[in-house]
Amino acid sequence: MTAAVPERPLPAPDEPDTAPFWAATRSHKLTYQVCLDCGDVVFYPRRHCTGCLSGSLDWRASAGLGTVYTFTVIRQHGHPYFRSRLPYVVGWIDLAEGFRMLAEIAVPPADAAVGLPVQLSWEDHAEVSIPVFRPA
Amino acid sequence: MPGAAIAGIHEFDKRVAGGLSKLQIKAECARLALADAGLTWADVDAVYDAGESGFGSGLTIAEYFGVNPRVVDTTSVGGSSYEFHAAHAARDIAAGACRVALLTYGSTAHSESRAIGTGARRPPAEPQPAANMDLPYGMTLIGSYATVAQRHMAQYGTTAAQLAEIAVTTRAHAVRNPAAVAGLADIGIKRTGEITVDDVLGSRLIADPLHLLDCCIVSDGGGAVVIVSADVASDIRKPPVWILGSGEAVGYPGFGSDITTTAAVSSGPEAFGQAGIGPDEIDIAMIYDSFTITVLAILEDLGFAKKGEGGPYVAGGRLRFDQPGGPALNTDGGGLSSNHPGMRGIFLLIEAVRQLRGESTSQVPGARLAVAHGNGGQLGSRHAAGTVILGRE
Numbered sequence: 001m002t003a004a005v006p007e008r009p010l011p012a013p014d015e016p017d018t019a020p021f022w023a024a025t026r027s028h029k030l031t032y033q034v035c036l037d038c039g040d041v042v043f044y045p046r047r048h049c050t051g052c053l054s055g056s057l058d059w060r061a062s063a064g065l066g067t068v069y070t071f072t073v074i075r076q077h078g079h080p081y082f083r084s085r086l087p088y089v090v091g092w093i094d095l096a097e098g099f100r101m102l103a104e105i106a107v108p109p110a111d112a113a114v115g116l117p118v119q120l121s122w123e124d125h126a127e128v129s130i131p132v133f134r135p136a
Numbered sequence: 137m138p139g140a141a142i143a144g145i146h147e148f149d150k151r152v153a154g155g156l157s158k159l160q161i162k163a164e165c166a167r168l169a170l171a172d173a174g175l176t177w178a179d180v181d182a183v184y185d186a187g188e189s190g191f192g193s194g195l196t197i198a199e200y201f202g203v204n205p206r207v208v209d210t211t212s213v214g215g216s217s218y219e220f221h222a223a224h225a226a227r228d229i230a231a232g233a234c235r236v237a238l239l240t241y242g243s244t245a246h247s248e249s250r251a252i253g254t255g256a257r258r259p260p261a262e263p264q265p266a267a268n269m270d271l272p273y274g275m276t277l278i279g280s281y282a283t284v285a286q287r288h289m290a291q292y293g294t295t296a297a298q299l300a301e302i303a304v305t306t307r308a309h310a311v312r313n314p315a316a317v318a319g320l321a322d323i324g325i326k327r328t329g330e331i332t333v334d335d336v337l338g339s340r341l342i343a344d345p346l347h348l349l350d351c352c353i354v355s356d357g358g359g360a361v362v363i364v365s366a367d368v369a370s371d372i373r374k375p376p377v378w379i380l381g382s383g384e385a386v387g388y389p390g391f392g393s394d395i396t397t398t399a400a401v402s403s404g405p406e407a408f409g410q411a412g413i414g415p416d417e418i419d420i421a422m423i424y425d426s427f428t429i430t431v432l433a434i435l436e437d438l439g440f441a442k443k444g445e446g447g448p449y450v451a452g453g454r455l456r457f458d459q460p461g462g463p464a465l466n467t468d469g470g471g472l473s474s475n476h477p478g479m480r481g482i483f484l485l486i487e488a489v490r491q492l493r494g495e496s497t498s499q500v501p502g503a504r505l506a507v508a509h510g511n512g513g514q515l516g517s518r519h520a521a522g523t524v525i526l527g528r529e
């Protein structure tokens with residue numbers, strides 16, 4: 001009997017607000033929204049603008065360049081997949097287009113730093129690809 | 137005097153519930169808090185509940201206790217729920233909607249072996265959009281707070297040793313609290329004596345830069361608070377503790393927002409403004425201590441120290457109950473060393489009342505004013521802030 005290799009938990013592909021975001025990841029596009037009326041950037045995805053009352057939002061693709069706003073090194077986790085990956089770095093990335101997202105940062109813990117320039121890469125799965133950032 | 141006072145309190149005395157249910161813990165605490173006030177079930181005309189016992193708790197609780205409330209408030213904002221409840225009860229009483237408000241909490245987190253801090257975040261049946269974005273990355277609750285500490289260090293030069301001072305202070309207070317000491321032993325913590333900064337720094341990292349001893353314990357527990365109108369307060373067993381002001385706020389991530397600044401920056405000034413006092417007048421600071429960084433950031437946001445200067449502020453044992461130069465912090469031992477069943481906001485109110493009655497195991501002589509600040513959700517992510525200012529006559 002071989003133990004199953006634990007797999008990364010994946011997002012629900014059909015959650016109504018975030019489904020387009022995850023669908024776009026299949027073609028390696030990191031998308032965010034811009035309000036067509038006031039120009040605000042909206043992230044995470046929604047059906048309404050949080051800056052004005054508009055319901056008209058445009059999807060844009062990010063160039064995937066940003067900096068580490070802050071991070072942590074996870075050294076204890078209850079989930080088998082994440083336990084198999086310990087220690088790993090996760091943090092908030094400020095993207096050049098003006099949004100902040102949580103993501104894994106593929107960097108040795110000792111090299112992780114606030115302000116580290118990073119660029120987007122992808123980890124492919126059957127239904128979605130997961131954005132992961134690497135040092136730029 | 138102002139319109140609403142805390143008349144009765146009770147804290148469940150054990151940290152391992154021994155097979156009791158959450159409802160049983162809530163009811164035990166409720167009847168003993170009512171007895172503390174010299175009131176009974178029939179006097180209760182308002183219930184406040186955070187829903188930890190299950191769906192539809194506003195219905196469940198009234199029937200289970202056997203009360204007939206005219207006000208039912210099921211505000212649920214994590215560990216800060218009880219500060220929100222106290223604020224709402226004071227407003228409801230001032231509006232004449234009720235006279236005797238009952239707040240209760242019960243948890244069996246330890247008995248259920250719930251890995252609150254590092255557990256796998258299981259996707260809910262109907263995922264929320266925010267959670268659906270974060271889910272693949274295995275961010276833990278502790279990790280979320282750790283991102284605040286990391287940024288605080290990078291931005292202001294705060295050190296791990298300064299954060300550790302907070303854990304050292306709360307443990308010193310816990311050691312004086314027999315229920316806390318017994319509880320630490322009951323949940324399997326071997327060293328129940330005082331700890332040093334080096335002990336904290338020498339404990340293993342859970343999520344950098346937070347060590348094991350920067351984190352709260354996981355216990356069972358519960359409590360109850362009875363809040364009454366001025367006319368009821370004139371005829372109770374213990375000295376009333378008045379609610380002088382309150383503030384509520386929420387915070388969430390966003391581009392350009394400062395992760396080291398919590399929603400306390402909004403709730404604090406509102407509460408202090410209503411009370412007509414400033415942080416320098418506070419004798420007792422009951423600050424939600426899920427982690428050391430929680431206290432540091434909130435002390436700054438409430439105005440005890442300037443933003444970024446919390447590190448030097450907490451150094452040197454300033455927040456010990458017997459030290460001058462600042463308020464006494466979490467004199468029951470806090471979530472770091474007394475009890476943390478998941479949502480410990482009710483204990484902040486309870487210990488503040490003990491201090492203002494002169495009943496604490498780390499009593500500050502003549503304590504007159506206290507702040508209870510609850511933090512719910514996760515700092516560094518979505519979180520709620522409830523500030524309540526309390527005073528004795």
Ligand SMILES: [Zn+2]
Binds near residue numbers: 035039052
């Ligand atoms: Zn807009």
